[in-house]
Amino acid sequence: MTAVILIDTFLLILVTITAVAIIEVRNLYASAMLTSVYSLLMALVWVNMHSMDVAFTEAAVGGGISTILLIGTLVHTAREEKPQKSRVHWKAAAVTALCGAALIYGTFDMPRFGDPKAPIHHYRVPEMMAQTVGFINGTPGKQKPPEGFDHTEYRSFNNTVADVPADPTDTAWRERSLMAQHGIILPKVNGHAPAHVEPGHTHPPDDFNGHVPNSVTSLLAAYRGYDTMFETTVIFTAGVSLIMLLRRPRREGYLQRSAPLVDQTILRVVGKMSIPFILLFGLYVITHGELGPGGGFQGGVAVACAFILFALIFGRPALYRVLPPPVSDLLTGLGVLVYSGTGAACLLLGGQFLDYSMLDLASPGDGEALGMTLVEYGVGITVSMVMLTIFNQLAEEQST
Amino acid sequence: MQWNHIVTTVFLALGCVVSLTGSYGLLRMPDFYTRLHTAGKTDSLGQVLIFLGLVFVTPDWLTQCKLIMVALILMIAAPTATHAITKAAHLHDLRPWTKGDPGGEP
Amino acid sequence: MSWVYLATAVALLIGIAIILVRAIVGPTVYDRILATNAIGTKTIVFVTLLGYISGRTEFIDMAIVYALVSFITTIAILKFAEKGRLD
Numbered sequence: 001m002t003a004v005i006l007i008d009t010f011l012l013i014l015v016t017i018t019a020v021a022i023i024e025v026r027n028l029y030a031s032a033m034l035t036s037v038y039s040l041l042m043a044l045v046w047v048n049m050h051s052m053d054v055a056f057t058e059a060a061v062g063g064g065i066s067t068i069l070l071i072g073t074l075v076h077t078a079r080e081e082k083p084q085k086s087r088v089h090w091k092a093a094a095v096t097a098l099c100g101a102a103l104i105y106g107t108f109d110m111p112r113f114g115d116p117k118a119p120i121h122h123y124r125v126p127e128m129m130a131q132t133v134g135f136i137n138g139t140p141g142k143q144k145p146p147e148g149f150d151h152t153e154y155r156s157f158n159n160t161v162a163d164v165p166a167d168p169t170d171t172a173w174r175e176r177s178l179m180a181q182h183g184i185i186l187p188k189v190n191g192h193a194p195a196h197v198e199p200g201h202t203h204p205p206d207d208f209n210g211h212v213p214n215s216v217t218s219l220l221a222a223y224r225g226y227d228t229m230f231e232t233t234v235i236f237t238a239g240v241s242l243i244m245l246l247r248r249p250r251r252e253g254y255l256q257r258s259a260p261l262v263d264q265t266i267l268r269v270v271g272k273m274s275i276p277f278i279l280l281f282g283l284y285v286i287t288h289g290e291l292g293p294g295g296g297f298q299g300g301v302a303v304a305c306a307f308i309l310f311a312l313i314f315g316r317p318a319l320y321r322v323l324p325p326p327v328s329d330l331l332t333g334l335g336v337l338v339y340s341g342t343g344a345a346c347l348l349l350g351g352q353f354l355d356y357s358m359l360d361l362a363s364p365g366d367g368e369a370l371g372m373t374l375v376e377y378g379v380g381i382t383v384s385m386v387m388l389t390i391f392n393q394l395a396e397e398q399s400t
Numbered sequence: 401m402q403w404n405h406i407v408t409t410v411f412l413a414l415g416c417v418v419s420l421t422g423s424y425g426l427l428r429m430p431d432f433y434t435r436l437h438t439a440g441k442t443d444s445l446g447q448v449l450i451f452l453g454l455v456f457v458t459p460d461w462l463t464q465c466k467l468i469m470v471a472l473i474l475m476i477a478a479p480t481a482t483h484a485i486t487k488a489a490h491l492h493d494l495r496p497w498t499k500g501d502p503g504g505e506p
Numbered sequence: 507m508s509w510v511y512l513a514t515a516v517a518l519l520i521g522i523a524i525i526l527v528r529a530i531v532g533p534t535v536y537d538r539i540l541a542t543n544a545i546g547t548k549t550i551v552f553v554t555l556l557g558y559i560s561g562r563t564e565f566i567d568m569a570i571v572y573a574l575v576s577f578i579t580t581i582a583i584l585k586f587a588e589k590g591r592l593d
Contacts, residue, residue, distance in 0.1 A: 010519055014526060037542055059549070059575070063572065270477070274577070422521075423524040423544070474547065477574070
């Protein structure tokens with residue numbers, strides 16, 4: 001029993017206890033706070049599995065924003081659940097038990113936790129690792145290169161590298177030949193046939209990854225760029241639907257009855273001090289998402305939290321003076337526009353939609369990195385403004 | 401054992417002891433204000449000790465700066481949150497428990 | 507050295523489990539708010555320690571962001587408990 005499995009088991013026991021407590025506790029306020037605890041424990045489970053981006057998003061969204069929005073819904077409803085006669089519904093229990101048993105039976109076929117022979121370690125990931133940094137078993141950036149290794153020469157895609165490979169399925173041939181010149185030999189991985197290459201464009205046909213060390217971000221933003229674009233559109237649609245459902249036309253004095261916390265000195269001073277810091281750190285997380293854990297979603301949530309803190313301490317009228325609703329509505333759409341605009345720019349520059357390597361023809365890997373930065377900014381803008389919109393709509397005292 | 405490993409071990413052990421004592425106090429104290437006393441104080445101190453202990457073992461200076469930054473943030477934010485909780489409880493007429501009152505269960 | 511990190515992480519986990527009891531049982535609502543805040547702080551420290559156990563030090567970014575976000579969540583919960591609205 002390794003330490004990882006012990007910690008995992010213990011955390012999952014705590015998660016189960018919390019989940020049962022969320023259902024059993026009748027006070028809705030307590031349930032909302034236990035939901036935050038549940039999200040925190042799940043974030044710890046993800047951290048234990050070394051999936052940092054997932055843990056980051058779970059902690060920021062589940063432990064932060066979701067709890068605030070759940071409290072926001074508590075404003076509109078009662079504090080306690082009505083007592084119900086506990087009567088077990090046998091048909092529903094049977095269906096649930098059958099589904100659960102089927103799911104557990106399905107997991108018998110999956111590879112064991114931490115198995116090095118799992119399929120995920122053999123198809124795409126070694127190629128990506130070879131394309132980004134190229135060190136064997138390398139956590140990108142964490143291993144020291146051998147002596148005499150020149151990073152700039154390694155990362156520059158000049159055409160004098162080596163000749164075209166004999167094997168058309170070898171997609172990492174540039175890096176492999178340059179590293180072979182330095183005496184570093186990588187294990188050969190099985191690629192697949194390259195797509196059609198434009199004549200005159202020296203872009204390696206399947207080098208989607210670019211020079212981005214964080215493989216999660218490069219997978220999300222480049223390899224599955226369409227998915228992420230539509231996810232951003234889904235978030236945008238959620239914000240739009242909330243506006244359509246909950247926003248009432250302005251009437252006289254609707255913002256007068258707010259309850260700011262300005263009379264509490266300590267809270268006001270500490271909040272004022274931390275708001276610019278949180279904004280700056282959110283921007284850092286969005287930009288640094290390529291090099292470490294982070295990205296557009298997590299940074300957008302941090303930026304939204306800064307605005308929410310401002311609204312909590314100084315009241316929503318002050319927030320509407322700083323960031324009027326027309327501006328925040330406009331910015332929700334602007335993020336999606338930035339994302340699809342980057343794709344369209346690549347289309348107009350002669351490549352395919354969302355083929356970021358067109359942005360920098362001299363060095364396609366750097367073009368990919370630039371494209372990923374731009375789309376992460378788009379995602380960050382949309383996510384932050386939509387979270388702020390949801391908070392604003394839920395914090396109005398009277399809804400429909 | 402190098403000297404920074406020994407220093408880190410001492411700091412981590414102190415931080416652990418402080419945190420565990422605070423958690424146990426949160427479980428056993430009879431009243432909300434006493435629980436606040438234990439949990440709020442020991443929380444802030446424990447995490448500062450652990451983060452300062454980890455500073456000595458980190459290889460690069462950027463992570464050291466970030467660790468000190470987290471410790472500073474938590475040192476400012478955690479007591480503020482504790483103060484806000486106390487003020488909210490006091491404004492809602494939650495009175496401290498004195499010995500002999502009923503209902504002071506651990 | 508890694509056993510020191512592991513022992514600290516286990517101690518923090520035990521601390522989280524004890525506080526969870528208070529979060530579920532706690533008679534008043536402020537007990538639960540206090541317990542949630544304490545679990546948040548211990549999670550931040552635990553995440554950093556897991557980073558040191560596995561040898562990667564990039565986890566500190568998540569700790570910073572989560573420290574700020576949990577502070578804001580506590581303020582939101584308290585504002586609702588005190589004033590009854592989130593404005």
